[in-house]
Amino acid sequence: MVDLEPRRTDATEEAVADVTVRAREFEAEVVAVESVMLDSTLITVRAPNGLASQVRAGQFVDVLCRVDGSYDPLLRRPYSVYRADPSAETLTLLVRPYGRGSQWLAAQGVGTTLDVLGPLGNGFSVAPRSRNLLMLAGGVGAAPLVLLSDHALADGRNVTYLMGAATAEALLPAGQLPSDVEYVVATDDGSRGHRGFVTDLLPEYLRWADQVFACGPGPMFRSLRDVSRAHRVGGKPRVQVSVERGMACGLGACLGCVVETRQGLQTSCVQGPVYDMDDLVW
Amino acid sequence: MVDLEPRRTDATEEAVADVTVRAREFEAEVVAVESVMLDSTLITVRAPNGLASQVRAGQFVDVLCRVDGSYDPLLRRPYSVYRADPSAETLTLLVRPYGRGSQWLAAQGVGTTLDVLGPLGNGFSVAPRSRNLLMLAGGVGAAPLVLLSDHALADGRNVTYLMGAATAEALLPAGQLPSDVEYVVATDDGSRGHRGFVTDLLPEYLRWADQVFACGPGPMFRSLRDVSRAHRVGGKPRVQVSVERGMACGLGACLGCVVETRQGLQTSCVQGPVYDMDDLVW
Amino acid sequence: MADLSVDLAPNNPRELRLANPVIAASGCFGYGLEYAGVIDVQRLGAFVSKGITPQPRAGNAMPRITETPAGMLNAIGLQNPGLRGFVRKYPKLWETWRVPAIVNISAESVSEFAAMARVLDEQPGVAGIEVNVSCPNVAAGGFCFGWDAGMSADVTRAVRAATTLPVIVKLSPGATDIAEIALAVEEAGADAVSLINTLVGMAIDTRLRRPVLANGTGGLSGPAVKPVAVRMVYQVASVVRVPVIGLGGIVSLDDALEFFMAGASAIQVGTAIFAQPSRVVRLIDELDAWLESEGCASLAEVVGAALPTRPAGPGTATAAEPPSEFDFAAALATR
Amino acid sequence: MADLSVDLAPNNPRELRLANPVIAASGCFGYGLEYAGVIDVQRLGAFVSKGITPQPRAGNAMPRITETPAGMLNAIGLQNPGLRGFVRKYPKLWETWRVPAIVNISAESVSEFAAMARVLDEQPGVAGIEVNVSCPNVAAGGFCFGWDAGMSADVTRAVRAATTLPVIVKLSPGATDIAEIALAVEEAGADAVSLINTLVGMAIDTRLRRPVLANGTGGLSGPAVKPVAVRMVYQVASVVRVPVIGLGGIVSLDDALEFFMAGASAIQVGTAIFAQPSRVVRLIDELDAWLESEGCASLAEVVGAALPTRPAGPGTATAAEPPSEFDFAAALATR
Numbered sequence A, B: 001m002v003d004l005e006p007r008r009t010d011a012t013e014e015a016v017a018d019v020t021v022r023a024r025e026f027e028a029e030v031v032a033v034e035s036v037m038l039d040s041t042l043i044t045v046r047a048p049n050g051l052a053s054q055v056r057a058g059q060f061v062d063v064l065c066r067v068d069g070s071y072d073p074l075l076r077r078p079y080s081v082y083r084a085d086p087s088a089e090t091l092t093l094l095v096r097p098y099g100r101g102s103q104w105l106a107a108q109g110v111g112t113t114l115d116v117l118g119p120l121g122n123g124f125s126v127a128p129r130s131r132n133l134l135m136l137a138g139g140v141g142a143a144p145l146v147l148l149s150d151h152a153l154a155d156g157r158n159v160t161y162l163m164g165a166a167t168a169e170a171l172l173p174a175g176q177l178p179s180d181v182e183y184v185v186a187t188d189d190g191s192r193g194h195r196g197f198v199t200d201l202l203p204e205y206l207r208w209a210d211q212v213f214a215c216g217p218g219p220m221f222r223s224l225r226d227v228s229r230a231h232r233v234g235g236k237p238r239v240q241v242s243v244e245r246g247m248a249c250g251l252g253a254c255l256g257c258v259v260e261t262r263q264g265l266q267t268s269c270v271q272g273p274v275y276d277m278d279d280l281v282w
Numbered sequence C, D: 001m002a003d004l005s006v007d008l009a010p011n012n013p014r015e016l017r018l019a020n021p022v023i024a025a026s027g028c029f030g031y032g033l034e035y036a037g038v039i040d041v042q043r044l045g046a047f048v049s050k051g052i053t054p055q056p057r058a059g060n061a062m063p064r065i066t067e068t069p070a071g072m073l074n075a076i077g078l079q080n081p082g083l084r085g086f087v088r089k090y091p092k093l094w095e096t097w098r099v100p101a102i103v104n105i106s107a108e109s110v111s112e113f114a115a116m117a118r119v120l121d122e123q124p125g126v127a128g129i130e131v132n133v134s135c136p137n138v139a140a141g142g143f144c145f146g147w148d149a150g151m152s153a154d155v156t157r158a159v160r161a162a163t164t165l166p167v168i169v170k171l172s173p174g175a176t177d178i179a180e181i182a183l184a185v186e187e188a189g190a191d192a193v194s195l196i197n198t199l200v201g202m203a204i205d206t207r208l209r210r211p212v213l214a215n216g217t218g219g220l221s222g223p224a225v226k227p228v229a230v231r232m233v234y235q236v237a238s239v240v241r242v243p244v245i246g247l248g249g250i251v252s253l254d255d256a257l258e259f260f261m262a263g264a265s266a267i268q269v270g271t272a273i274f275a276q277p278s279r280v281v282r283l284i285d286e287l288d289a290w291l292e293s294e295g296c297a298s299l300a301e302v303v304g305a306a307l308p309t310r311p312a313g314p315g316t317a318t319a320a321e322p323p324s325e326f327d328f329a330a331a332l333a334t335r
């Protein structure tokens, strides 16, 4: 007789999203395009009713980066929501031209209609009692932390936004952040702010912060982990990171984007992309 | 022993183009875009040195109808040269939005750079002693006959240009033809010119014409053949037609575009697209 | 409204009657739930669950997916909660749904396949079983069941004996002679066949100088594979009598029509759902409208329309008759 | 300048030495002449002629080609002037060329293959023979030579005996186990193997309700097939010792590098030449520049870089070792 009982108790069962994600696939007209951060583009699109007010910081949208009639590139690309304007009913994305999808997207002009699926993902969670929020941004990782800053200020919290880049021109311009945000920068070449890694600045803010939120490239995460180990006390403050995985469906169906966590395998598109750093197995 | 001598004497050997086609693959900037004939577009591109003066009427160019970085649609699309301006060094194409390639092409704006291969094909041949040239155009088949008219007038010949379409708006506007051309039209709905098929007009011009040049949709060709059978005398005037085959290489290499002629199989991209109607096996 | 309904198990008293022939493919639709907040899942003809195995599986290491020209590679490695975990959760939910749910099963031995079918037989909310034979047969040294007619038939026979549910056998395109496999599983009692599963492919990360996927190879799907899928459906539909379910790269109505005309009674949409979820539902409406415009009262009128009138012999991919004379005018007619 | 040269017949005294590893594929470059007015043909590593058959062939009826997602189908039907017609015309022309010309041959029996090789052996201007085994074996009821290891070996052995020219055997992706075929033709005396030929596919004209191609089926090529080709090259390069020539969907430098890293000593470009002729020559320069930037003195340093260190056993498609731990940071590094 064949044994059909589990041989091991792992977390594969939980990996299947129980939640049904409420997302919309919509036609989004590009209403504004702006160059920013050296080579990147801010693309603002019209969003359907209510979406801009519902979206949570850290959530993303999946954009089809091709014209109708072409099947290549085939899959959608995820982009974090950079800013959401509920009164104008618009969403803004920060797109760095990297490969085929993003280059196509960054080249679209006002008036183009994009096929967008969202909002997707869990988003950051800010504890009700957190007063002081510390953002740690690298490159286009700046995007979800801008929306988080907007929301945090609206809720009356304090925000310090640390950002690192190679040179001054690759930094998010200060004008992009609300004036109440304390904006502290680092550049590799010292052309603005601290000369060195943005994570060098972390220790002095860790005591101040009730929560830390990070999004950036791999090396930044590795350094964040090391600094946290050395400088956090009793695992405080908690650190949430937004991770990046190749995605196909964005809805927990394909299991292509899983992340190993202490709670088992999780779909980073539904159960992520935001995780408590200490929950990640890495 | 295996017999390696030909079993049959057919024309497959001739089907291999002996001529090496001189063509250039070039980046062509779109310098003008104009709507014409209901839904079609005239696209004018900058051509490399000398090409606009070398191109023969009836030749075509192969255009890559996708952005770099996308592999779909994969193959080039052939478009007849509609007009060539040697002083401005430009070529103009007449593009009807039909499927994926032409829709993409027709949507490109001024400033886009296209990847173009050409000039390709044999082009029409006008006998030195031909005085009176009769054009027979249907739909975007108008394109090569416009360039042929331009060249014929420059050589001091007489041109009558017959064109048929469903409605007046689908006709080539008279302003697109040199004023010395006699332009005679037919529409299915009678909204301009003769009500009926353009080939109804043929008989009265066949006696006048020294040569006939035709390009248009299948039904027009069928009707041209029937009218010619009934009204030509001793096979005169000669009729040249430009045929359309799916093409991959445009250079006689793939053998995907062959046409059966009385001289054997021929590659319509090199040995065509222009044939003496009486040479086609159909 | 044309008649879009289809019974995919005409030889089975339990039937597998679908309101329309558009099915979401296995592995591309989770357990139905995942897409319920985005599209109206109940409008589909049916959906096929992610592949279930006897035991829970954690799947392969990451990366598991990568994009290729007009396609994608996946090596999920059948991550799933195992049959028991599956049974605890989904059948009772699906029982409340209108859309038929088909369970896709994979195993590494004939007896495991049979054991799974036996358990599923009793479950509410399960409309049928799709048997994925594109998996290694451990007893045969890891050679894929689906590449061998005998092994494919063995699995089919065992599953057939273990359940009265409609049984669809999903064929692997890795077989040199797919028609031979199809005939073998038909003979062994399959109610229907579905094809194609993914082709085995690989992408290399040239920066890291190793395969992109942690598993090395992966399954190729999406529009890129459509011509291979249409050919195989045509080949199989030419020789079997059971319904053929066609899939592989379907995105648009025209793609779907290619499969219907090649002989598919129903179609599945996989990868394209990832790209445009709403399109799979729109496809049903478009198909209905197209049939109307063609004056067809039912889909059945176009199924197999491109097949040669008499089915070809086993294993041949004979073409429909070429036009008897060189049709110059017809070829010109696109202009 | 990195060393781009490669000898594709190291076991053959006549050698098949190429200045660089970029070859124009059979059927996509005519007889070399067709592209001579558009690109500098002499810069190529080599080119392979259109497939030649013992007798002249008029090829298939039209339509012969159609486009598919990121690919194309062709059913040219080997239109060619026959061996004698070919011999009258091209070898003496090629003798004046710098670029090595390889002749692609097809036949329907082992003895015909051998007879062709015997004639070519004496021709000037012919640098090697590529044996296309993707054709029906009339003696075996039309079953494709290339799908059977024994039949592929028979052809190879016969050609080997008939000529001292370098012999490349071009493998068909229709074989379920391509590594087995590759080993068989290596054993039978092939100097090198090239792969892949086209996959068999079909497109349906839904307006006419019949296959688009007059022949019904056609060969699928272009970027769409690249993942299948890379996988097969990887699989074959893991087991054979003779040089492997990789092809199938190559357009860009990155595509070419995938094949080199999967174990190809040289590559062929087919369909992509139709789309962008100038790119095949640019590829040589890009490859050179890339090797320089990577600090490689020769191409050989990257050939097989993605292969597992020890070749896997015959017929297995074992992946390179997956990263030992879940490399979170590396996966994030693309951001």
Ligand SMILES: Cc1cc2nc3c(=O)[nH]c(=O)nc-3n(C[C@H](O)[C@H](O)[C@H](O)COP(=O)(O)OP(=O)(O)OC[C@H]3O[C@@H](n4cnc5c(N)ncnc54)[C@H](O)[C@@H]3O)c2cc1C
Residues within 6 Å of the ligand: A060, A073, A075, A077, A078, A079, A080, A081, A093, A094, A095, A096, A097, A098, A099, A100, A101, A102, A103, A140, A143, A144, A243, A244, A245, A246, A247, A248, A273, C063, C065, C066, C067, D334
């Ligand atoms: C949650 C999330 C949020 C993101 N937010 C932003 C943002 O705000 N701004 C921004 O510029 N970018 C963002 N990205 C990255 C973005 O989605 C694209 O990956 C990026 O733009 C590169 O795509 P491309 O098409 O240009 O590059 P490509 O050339 O297609 O891919 C670049 C690399 O990524 C890999 N890759 C791409 N797609 C997949 C996939 N589906 N599966 C596996 N591997 C894949 C490829 O293998 C390749 O090596 C985010 C990604 C995620 C997951």
Ligand SMILES: Cc1cc2nc3c(=O)[nH]c(=O)nc-3n(C[C@H](O)[C@H](O)[C@H](O)COP(=O)(O)OP(=O)(O)OC[C@H]3O[C@@H](n4cnc5c(N)ncnc54)[C@H](O)[C@@H]3O)c2cc1C
Residues within 6 Å of the ligand: B060, B075, B077, B078, B079, B080, B081, B093, B094, B095, B096, B097, B098, B099, B100, B101, B102, B103, B140, B143, B144, B243, B244, B245, B246, B247, B248, B273, C334, D063, D065, D066, D067
């Ligand atoms: C010599 C020549 C001159 C032409 N001149 C003009 C012109 O001046 N203006 C103009 O608008 N059009 C012209 N065409 C037609 C043009 O090349 C395209 O075929 C047309 O624009 C439709 O392409 P598409 O990509 O929009 O349609 P698609 O949707 O790609 O194709 C439309 C149909 O054509 C078939 N088809 C397309 N490409 C191929 C191929 N490579 N092989 C086989 N079948 C194929 C498809 O099967 C499909 O049924 C010309 C064609 C030729 C051969």
Ligand SMILES: Cc1cc2nc3c(=O)[nH]c(=O)nc-3n(C[C@H](O)[C@H](O)[C@H](O)COP(=O)(O)O)c2cc1C
Residues within 6 Å of the ligand: A254, A256, C025, C026, C027, C028, C050, C051, C052, C074, C076, C078, C104, C132, C170, C196, C197, C198, C219, C220, C221, C222, C223, C225, C247, C248, C249, C250, C268, C269, C270, C271, C272
């Ligand atoms: C991410 C992914 C996971 C898949 N998982 C399964 C599976 O578990 N069982 C199965 O039989 N097929 C599976 N397939 C194959 C699909 O069901 C389908 O056969 C294939 O993708 C071809 O169809 P498509 O081109 O429409 O995607 C999977 C495909 C993808 C893309």
Ligand SMILES: Cc1cc2nc3c(=O)[nH]c(=O)nc-3n(C[C@H](O)[C@H](O)[C@H](O)COP(=O)(O)O)c2cc1C
Residues within 6 Å of the ligand: B254, B256, D025, D026, D027, D028, D050, D051, D052, D074, D076, D078, D104, D132, D170, D196, D197, D198, D219, D220, D221, D222, D223, D225, D247, D248, D249, D250, D268, D269, D270, D271, D272
């Ligand atoms: C139009 C066309 C004709 C071909 N003719 C031949 C041939 O005569 N002999 C042969 O071995 N391969 C032939 N092939 C196959 C190619 O040489 C090559 O194996 C295949 O197209 C895959 O490579 P690609 O994707 O780079 O085109 C042909 C391919 C095409 C597209």
Ligand code: FES
Residues within 6 Å of the ligand: A246, A247, A248, A249, A250, A251, A252, A253, A254, A255, A256, A257, A258, A267, A268, A269, A270
């Ligand atoms: S992208 Fe499909 S499960 Fe996350």
Ligand code: FES
Residues within 6 Å of the ligand: B246, B247, B248, B249, B250, B251, B252, B253, B254, B255, B256, B257, B258, B267, B268, B269, B270
């Ligand atoms: S298009 Fe290739 S031969 Fe004419």
